[in-house]
Amino acid sequence: MPLSTDGPYIQAACFCDMVIEDKAGVLSLLRIIDTLTHSVASPTPPDEMSPFGYTLKLVLMLKSGAARGRHNLKIVPELPNGTTQPPTEVTVHFEGEEKGQNIVADMNFVFTLEGLYWFNVYLGETKLTSIPLRVKYNRLVVGTTEQRPTTP
Numbered sequence: 001m002p003l004s005t006d007g008p009y010i011q012a013a014c015f016c017d018m019v020i021e022d023k024a025g026v027l028s029l030l031r032i033i034d035t036l037t038h039s040v041a042s043p044t045p046p047d048e049m050s051p052f053g054y055t056l057k058l059v060l061m062l063k064s065g066a067a068r069g070r071h072n073l074k075i076v077p078e079l080p081n082g083t084t085q086p087p088t089e090v091t092v093h094f095e096g097e098e099k100g101q102n103i104v105a106d107m108n109f110v111f112t113l114e115g116l117y118w119f120n121v122y123l124g125e126t127k128l129t130s131i132p133l134r135v136k137y138n139r140l141v142v143g144t145t146e147q148r149p150t151t152p
Contacts (some may be wrong), residue, residue, distance in 0.1 A: 007065015008094055010069065013121060013129050015056040019104050028104055029059055034132060036111070040124025041140040049137035051112045058107045058131075061136070062092065063100035069093070074122050080135075092123070111135045 017031035038052050058075065071094065074087040092101050111117070119131040 007063065007067040008100070008123065008128070009063045009065050010129050011061035011063055011100065013060050013131050015058055015107070015119075015131065015133060017057065019057050020057060021104075025102075027059070027061070027104070029057075035044065035134045035136065037136045037138055038111070039138040039140060041142045043141065043143045045139040045141060047139070048113075049111075049114050049135075051110050053108065053110045056107045056109065056133075058103070058105045058119070060103040061100065062094075062103070062128075063098060064094040064096045066096065067094040068096050071123050075107075076120045078118040078120060078123065078130075079118060080113045 012029070014029065014034045017028045017033065018029075020028040020030065022028070030087045033056060036054060040046065040050075058087060060073075071092050072089060073092045074089045076087045077085040088105070089105070090103060090105070092103065094101070107119075107125070114135055117133045117135060121128045121130065121132065
């Protein structure tokens with residue numbers, strides 16, 4: 001079923017640390033994130049970033065507009081080198097007009113490269129948006145690997 005140019009609409013698309021949903025279903029997003037800094041402190045931190053895992057909350061708030069029915073939504077991660085990872089897929093239902101759907105999902109992701117990641121969001125085969133996330137690597141040399149002689 002082709003999507004109408006009159007919806008669905010994106011109300012919000014981002015990553016954050018925490019989402020609070022009140023009794024009325026209203027979302028509060030805490031600490032919206034577009035950059036992650038991975039720091040390694042040691043006497044000899046590696047020159048290049050080692051892969052690390054991180055869990056983020058993905059928040060997509062969609063409003064139906066003219067869209068109706070059941071649709072497949074997928075998020076396709078694109079790494080800084082241009083390669084893509086397997087998608088995360090979810091079914092969404094649209095009832096029309098101002099009604100919509102909030103998608104809040106834990107994204108457990110292993111970051112293997114420094115740079116700009118894109119999380120491309122598709123409804124069916126139509127690209128709705130892309131969510132950027134930059135990964136930075138900081139080395140911190142602390143202490144020393146040499147043993148200093150002790151004085152008696």
